[in-house]
Structures are given as C-alpha cells and as structure tokens.
Amino acid sequence: MSFACVYSRAQVAMDAPLVTIEIHITSGLPKFTIVGLPETSVKEAKDRVRSAIINSQFKFPQERITVNLAPADLPKEGGRFDLAIAIGILVASNQLGQLNLSKHEFYGELSLSGEIRPIHGLLASLIANINSDKQIYISAHNANEAGLVSDCQIKLATSLNELCQDLTGQQALNLLVAAPQVDKVTPHYLIDMAEVKGQGQAKRALEIAAAGKHNIMFLGPPGTGKSMLAARMATIMPPLTESEALETATLYSIIGKSVDQQQWQIRPFRSPHHTCSAVALVGGSSNPKPGEISLAHNGVLFLDELTEFERKVLDSLREPLETHKVTISRAARQSEFPANFQLICALNPSPTGCHRDNRASPEQILKYLSRVSGPFLDRIDLQVELPKLKTHELQSNQSGESSEQIRERVVNAQRCQYQRQGKLNALLSNRELEQVVKLDNESVTFMALVTEKLDLSPRSYHRVLKVARTIADLSGKQTVDLMHIKEAISYRAFERLINTLTRV
Numbered sequence: 441m442s443f444a445c446v447y448s449r450a451q452v453a454m455d456a457p458l459v460t461i462e463i464h465i466t467s468g469l470p471k472f473t474i475v476g477l478p479e480t481s482v483k484e485a486k487d488r489v490r491s492a493i494i495n496s497q498f499k500f501p502q503e504r505i506t507v508n509l510a511p512a513d514l515p516k517e518g519g520r521f522d523l524a525i526a527i528g529i530l531v532a533s534n535q536l537g538q539l540n541l542s543k544h545e546f547y548g549e550l551s552l553s554g555e556i557r558p559i560h561g562l563l564a565s566l567i568a569n570i571n572s573d574k575q576i577y578i579s580a581h582n583a584n585e586a587g588l589v590s591d592c593q594i595k596l597a598t599s600l601n602e603l604c605q606d607l608t609g610q611q612a613l614n615l616l617v618a619a620p621q622v623d624k625v626t627p628h629y630l631i632d633m634a635e636v637k638g639q640g641q642a643k644r645a646l647e648i649a650a651a652g653k654h655n656i657m658f659l660g661p662p663g664t665g666k667s668m669l670a671a672r673m674a675t676i677m678p679p680l681t682e683s684e685a686l687e688t689a690t691l692y693s694i695i696g697k698s699v700d701q702q703q704w705q706i707r708p709f710r711s712p713h714h715t716c717s718a719v720a721l722v723g724g725s726s727n728p729k730p731g732e733i734s735l736a737h738n739g740v741l742f743l744d745e746l747t748e749f750e751r752k753v754l755d756s757l758r759e760p761l762e763t764h765k766v767t768i769s770r771a772a773r774q775s776e777f778p779a780n781f782q783l784i785c786a787l788n789p790s791p792t793g794c795h796r797d798n799r800a801s802p803e804q805i806l807k808y809l810s811r812v813s814g815p816f817l818d819r820i821d822l823q824v825e826l827p828k829l830k831t832h833e834l835q836s837n838q839s840g841e842s843s844e845q846i847r848e849r850v851v852n853a854q855r856c857q858y859q860r861q862g863k864l865n866a867l868l869s870n871r872e873l874e875q876v877v878k879l880d881n882e883s884v885t886f887m888a889l890v891t892e893k894l895d896l897s898p899r900s901y902h903r904v905l906k907v908a909r910t911i912a913d914l915s916g917k918q919t920v921d922l923m924h925i926k927e928a929i930s931y932r933a934f935e936r937l938i939n940t941l942t943r944v
Contacts, residue, residue, distance in 0.1 A: 442466060444532035447545045448524040449568060450516055451561035453728060453775035454690060456568045460510040461521065463528035468504035474525075476509030479517040488519070488550045489526045496554035496601040501533045515773070517727065519549030520559040523577070526550060526600055527607075536608055544607075545569065548579045554600040558582045563693040566592050567686065577603055586616055587701060588689055628703065629675045633843040636672065637836060638829045639665050645824045645931055647846050650677050651853040652865035652910030654903075655761070655783040655819060657746070659933055660826030661794040666786035670742045671709065673784060675843035677740075678851050679705040684738045687778065691730050691737055708739035710781075714748035718756045728768040728775035733760055736781035746787040747811045754816050757783070761819045785820065787812075789937060794828075802941045809938065817934060818899045821866065821907050825933035853913040865906045865913070877905045883922045894935045904928045 442465045449456040472486045493500045507525055509516050524546040530536050547565055548556040558581035566589040569576055573593075578586060580596040594616040597603035605611040633643065642658065646669055649656040658666040680688065688708060689699045712721060712732045723731030733741055743749060760766045764780035791808040792799040800808075857864050861876055868876065879887065891901055905920070907928040912920045 442532055444528040444541070446524045446528040446531070446541050447574075448521050448547055449545065449565040450514060451518070451520070451564055451694065452514070452773070453777055454564060454687075454694075456561075456564040457511075457514060458568075459514070459516065459521070461524045461528055462508040462510065463525070463532045464506045464508075465501050465529070465532045466504050466506075470502045470504065472505045472507075474507045474509065476507075476512045477515050478509060479515060481518050482509070482516045482521060485519065485522050485525055485550075488522050488552060489529065491552035492522070492550040492554040492600050493526055493529065495552065496599065496604070498530055498535055498604075499533070501529065505529065518559065519557070520547050520561075522550040523548035523556060523600070523603070527603070530604065536604060539607060543573060544575045544577065546577045548577070548597075550600060556580070556597055556599060556603070558585075560696040561690075561694045562586065563589065563686070563690040566594070567690065569593075577606075583616065584701060585689075585693060585699060588686060588699060588704065629706070629843060631672055631675060633672045633676060633841060633846055634839040636665055636668055636840065639669065639826055640840075642669055642824050642826050643840065643846075645822045646673060647676060647850060648907060648910050648914065648931075649673070649782070649784075649822055650846075651850045651914055652821075652857070652906065653782055654821035654866045654907055654910065655785075656822040656824065657785040657787070657820045657934060658824055658826055659787060659789045659937070661788060661828055664826040664828055666826060667742075667744055670711075670740070670744070670784045670786060672843060673740045673742075673782070674707040674709050676846040676850055677707050677782075678847065678854060680707055680738055681705075688738050691734055691777070695729060695735075708736055709742065710736040710739070711742040711744060714743075714745045716749075716753070718750075718753045721753055722756050722760070722766055722768075723775075723777055724768050728770065728773075728777075730777045731766070733757065733766060733779040733781055734777040737778045738780060739782070740784055741781045742784045742786070744786045746785045747808060749811075751811055751813060755813055758815055758819065783820070789825070795937070795941075806938070806941050809934075809941075812934075814897075818897050818903075820934070821903045822931040823934040824931055825937070849914060853910065856913050856916075857910075865910045868906060868909075870902055873902060873905055873909075877909050877920050879920065879925075880922075883920070883925055886922060886925060890929050894929075894932060894939065896935070900935075904932075907931065 444463045446461045448459050450459050474483055490500050527546055531539055547559055549559055551557055556579040558579045562582050562585055570591050576594045577597055580598045583596055586594050595613040596616055606613040660666055685705045689704055692699055710732050721732050723734055760779040766777050766779045768775045789795040790800050790805045795805050908920045908924040911924045911927050
C-alpha cells in the first residue's frame with residue numbers, strides 16, 4: 441500500500457473539527473511535502489516525524505511523500521498532527537501491515553527520539569468523541585486532562601514504538617479509566633467567609649449576588665476588606681456541575697493550563713491587574729485565544745482598583761456582560777468563546793482613598809469617579825459601600841457565618857429560581873421579569889419615586905427588580921413586596937454618592 445488515511449482534529453476556539461490526513465508515497469526523488477494550509481509549526485513536522493520514525497527502529501521511505509491535511513481551507517497549527525502523520529507514513533509504507541484506521545484518531549507531538557509529547561487544547565477533541573466508537577491515542581502526559589472525560593475510549597502511549605505495538609497487536613495498551621465521580625465533587629476551599637470580620641451589609645450583598653448571579657461593586661477606603669470579600673465569593677457559590685466544569689477546563693486546556701481533578705469543580709476566580717489591555721481581558725491575538733473574561737467563565741471576574749483600568753478596557757466588557765460570550769473577528773476567521781462570568785468590582789470612593797477625609801474637592805472626586813462610564817455602571821446590580829472597621833470589630837474573636845452555611849442558602853434560592861423560571865434571576869429578560877415580579881400599588885409608587893431621585897436608567901430599574909426578586913427567594917417568599925424593594929434600593933451606593941457630590 442502506498443496510500444493511507446489517518447484522522448486527527450484541529451483546535452479552533454472551543455471547537456475541534458475533524459482533520460483527514462492523507463499520505464501518498466510514490467517513486468521519485470526523495471521529498472516530503474505537507475499541503476492543506478499548514479502553518480510553520482506544522483511544516484516543521486517533517487523533521488520531527490523523520491527523526492522519530494528512524495529512532496523508533498522503523499525505516500523512513502526514501503521516496504516522494506505527500507501529506508494532505510483536509511479540509512484544505514482550515515488553518516492547521518501546532519504539533520498535534522505529528523503522531524497521525526507518522527502513523528500514516530508507516531501504514532502507507534507497509535511497515536505496520538494491513539490496518540484499518542477509520543475508527544482511530546491520533547493527537548500528539550513527536551520528539552526526535554520518538555517520544556509522544558502532550559498537546560494543548562486536548563479536551564475539545566475528546567469532548568467531540570464522547571459516546572463515539574472511535575479509539576483515541578494520546579500522550580501519557582495528557583492523562584490527568586483526559587481523565588476528566590468519561591464515555592470516551594482513550595489509550596495512553598509514551599512513544600511511537602509503544603503505540604505501533606498496540607496497533608499491530610504485539611503489546612496492548614490499557615484503556616484510560618476516567619477519574620471517579622466522587623473525587624470530582626469534593627472541592628476543598630482554603631479560605632472561608634467566617635474569616636471576614638464585620639462588614640455585615642457587604643456579606644449580605646455578596647450572598648444576594650451569589651444567589652441571583654448579580655454583578656456587584658464594593659466602594660470603600662483601603663483596608664476595609666474589599667479584596668478579601670471578593671476572593672471568598674467562589675466559596676459561597678454552588679460547585680460547578682460536570683458539564684460546566686468540563687467547559688471551563690476546556691478553556692484552560694486551550695492555553696495549556698492543567699486541571700486538578702480534585703479541585704476542578706471549584707469555580708474559577710480571575711483577578712487581572714489594572715494595567716491589562718483590552719486584548720488580555722477580552723481575548724484576541726492573530727490566533728485568537730481566550731482572555732480573562734473567558735477564563736472566568738462559570739466563575740468570578742474580580743476587577744480591583746476599578747478606576748485605574750483604562751476606560752476603553754472597561755467598556756469592552758459591556759457586550760460580554762449582556763451576551764455572556766465574546767466573538768473575536770480577524771481577517772481570516774472568527775472565533776467565539778463563552779464568557780458567562782460574575783463580575784465583582786472594587787474601588788476607592790476618592791483619589792485620596794476616602795471621600796470623607798476632606799483632602800479632595802467634590803469636583804476632584806467626581807472627575808475620579810467619572811472614569812467609570814455610565815453604560816458600564818448600568819450593568820452593576822449591587823453597589824455597596826464598606827465603612828472602616830471599628831476597633832471592637834477588628835479585635836473581636838467572634839467568627840461570623842461560615843461559607844458552607846451561606847452556600848446552603850444560596851443553593852436553596854437558586855433551586856427555587858430554576859424550578860420557577862429555568863434560569864437565575866440576573867438572566868431574566870424584561871418580559872420574563874414582569875411575570876415573576878408583580879408589584880402592588882405601594883411598591884409601584886415607591887419605585888417611581890426612587891427612579892426619579894436616583895435618575896435610574898431603564899436597565900438599572902429592571903436590575904433593582906431582579907435583585908428584589910432574589911432577596912425574596914432568599915427569604916422563601918413567593919411574591920416581591922415593598923420590604924424587598926427597599927433593601928434592593930439600599931444597594932445603590934455609587935449612584936447615591938454621585939448625587940450627593942453633585943448637590944454640594
């Protein structure tokens with residue numbers, strides 16, 4: 441046989457399109473050609489594959505070798521096709537006998553010695569083969585990552601020689617067994633909400649935010665616990681479901697980050713520095729990669745020192761906050777990454793740290809706060825001011841509620857929301873909101889008065905109602921009453937501060 445057909449998969453954003461690798465060996469002057477829109481890293485496979493075959497005690501054909509990577513219009517990159525190309529050459533040159541590889545797929549980069557090295561973005565390829573009858577061959581170094589996927593036939597190999605012995609039946613490789621489910625649902629948190637002293641209103645707001653998936657902003661002088669509270673948000677949120685955890689792990693696989701099987705259901709917490717660019721935050725580059733908002737998918741994105749971020753960087757979040765995805769367009773292609781994150785912001789209410797220290801004029805404070813645009817602020821559901829801790833609170837040895845206690849209430853509130861409307865309150869459309877929040881005459885009058893006084897936009901108006909619905913769910917109430925609306929209105933600290941400064 442001078443022709444062989446082998447299968448692998450490319451990596452395009454979150455997708456893994458099938459790539460058919462055709463190898464044709466014909467007589468003529470020795471030449472190794474790879475076609476099918478290969479990038480430089482794929483073209484360099486010629487030298488890696490040649491050395492790997494020779495050092496694995498096989499013969500490299502001294503003939504004309506043509507490798508076609510189909511479909512031809514799909515860009516191919518990375519060393520993930522090395523293993524499939526090498527197997528194809530060995531089959532086409534009759535060194536492995538008559539093999540039918542239609543039910544096999546190969547992913548792996550080859551070293552010059554024939555060792556199979558791990559690749560990035562493996563999870564997307566494995567997910568595409570869930571419940572299929574295909575046999576997948578990967579590097580043994582990808583074992584932890586591959587162990588997250590069940591219902592997939594995977595074999596691990598350390599070298600090209602070892603893999604060929606399995607294909608020819610000389611020495612079989614064992615099937616990879618996925619990690620036990622019980623190990624995936626026992627996340628261990630190193631921090632706890634009980635460690636936070638005082639700040640009862642901020643803790644309450646954080647619980648509401650977790651229960652309804654609301655975005656939250658903390659305002660307060662340095663040292664009041666803004667970052668400490670934000671870091672503990674993930675500890676009061678329900679653990680990731682298996683499908684959510686797998687989707688999040690796929691994003692980290694794309695950038696080459698390993699996933700801990702014991703902790704993979706802990707929600708991600710990302711806290712980029714305020715000097716990060718819009719591309720680092722949203723994602724991009726010539727070969728689009730996920731940014732911080734996608735790496736925070738199904739978890740928390742914490743923006744500390746919010747006013748120090750460039751305004752255009754913050755405004756780049758406006759669309760993902762609504763659509764929960766980001767589409768990166770380049771001349772050659774478009775890539776779409778999920779970005780369903782929960783936003784927590786923290787900032788000082790004054791350039792001097794505290795707006796009550798009389799070291800900055802109202803005009804200076806307004807100019808400082810104006811770095812946060814109105815459309816961005818509209819997407820923040822809860823705004824909480826954190827006061828300085830009193831001495832007796834700081835020195836108190838009495839611990840507050842633990843994360844586990846708060847998480848239990850959050851889980852119950854979310855269960856109620858899913859049973860009633862199939863989604864969390866923050867994700868409700870305006871029409872859906874009208875069906876689950878029916879106000880009496882007193883509440884309607886109060887909302888009208890507050891809307892005029894705080895100059896709420898229609899989006900902010902609806903977000904107040906969503907927060908009130910979550911407060912009612914935490915209280916176990918079927919209807920939203922005036923008490924719930926008043927508490928929701930109390931979490932508009934930024935707007936109250938702006939109005940106070942404007943009147944001065």
